[in-house]
Amino acid sequence: MILIAGCSRSVSPLTRLTETDVILAFGDSLTYGTGVSSEMSYPSVLASRIGRTVINEGIPGELSSDGLLRLPRLLDEYQPSLVVICHGGNDFLRKQPIEQLEHNLKQMVQLARDAGAEVILVAVPQPKLLMLSDAKVYQKVANEMHVAFVDDALSDILSETNLKSDAVHPNAQGYQLLAEAIEAVLTDAKAI
Structure with a gap:
C-alpha cells in the first residue's frame, strides 16, 4: 500500500464511465500479465475492482511502432x-530511439481521441545502471497531450524484488498494485 501512496498521478478530468462503457488496456507484456495467470493481470484485477469491462490487449514483446499499427483495429473493434496505454518497455530493452517512442505514444493518444476515447498513460520504467526510473518521455507526452498519467507505479513495483515475477515483470501482488494505481487515477479524475 505504501507504493500507491507514494505514486504521483497527474489527473486530467475524465468523463464519468457508465457501467456499460468499455476500457481498452493497451500495451505489451506488462498489460498482458506476463508472469501471472490471466486473472491476475492488471486489466483483470482492474475490471473486478471497478465493475467495468476491461479488454486486455497486451502483446508480449511488442514495440510501440507495432502497437501503433495495431491500435486502429482495436479502437474500431x-x-x-x-484507453489505458502502457507501452514502451520493449523499446527501451531493444534500445529504440526515445524520439520514436515519444512520437508513437503521441500518435496512440491521438488515435484514441479521434475514436472518441479518453486516455490514461502509464509510465514504464527505463532501465538504468543499478536502478529503474520512469522515463521522462511519459511525463512529457502526458503534459503535451493533456492526458491523465500514472507516474512511478511501475518503477516502484519493479524496484521491489518481492513484487516481481522476473527482472522486468510484476508478480500477482505487483499487478494488483498497478491496478490500484490506475483505479486511483480513475477515482481522482471522477471517472468512477
Whole structure:
C-alpha cells in the first residue's frame, strides 16, 4: 500500500464511465500479465475492482511502432470509452530511439481521441545502471497531450524484488498494485 501512496498521478478530468462503457488496456507484456495467470493481470484485477469491462490487449514483446499499427483495429473493434496505454518497455530493452517512442505514444493518444476515447498513460520504467526510473518521455507526452498519467507505479513495483515475477515483470501482488494505481487515477479524475 505504501507504493500507491507514494505514486504521483497527474489527473486530467475524465468523463464519468457508465457501467456499460468499455476500457481498452493497451500495451505489451506488462498489460498482458506476463508472469501471472490471466486473472491476475492488471486489466483483470482492474475490471473486478471497478465493475467495468476491461479488454486486455497486451502483446508480449511488442514495440510501440507495432502497437501503433495495431491500435486502429482495436479502437474500431471495441469502441472503448477509455484507453489505458502502457507501452514502451520493449523499446527501451531493444534500445529504440526515445524520439520514436515519444512520437508513437503521441500518435496512440491521438488515435484514441479521434475514436472518441479518453486516455490514461502509464509510465514504464527505463532501465538504468543499478536502478529503474520512469522515463521522462511519459511525463512529457502526458503534459503535451493533456492526458491523465500514472507516474512511478511501475518503477516502484519493479524496484521491489518481492513484487516481481522476473527482472522486468510484476508478480500477482505487483499487478494488483498497478491496478490500484490506475483505479486511483480513475477515482481522482471522477471517472468512477
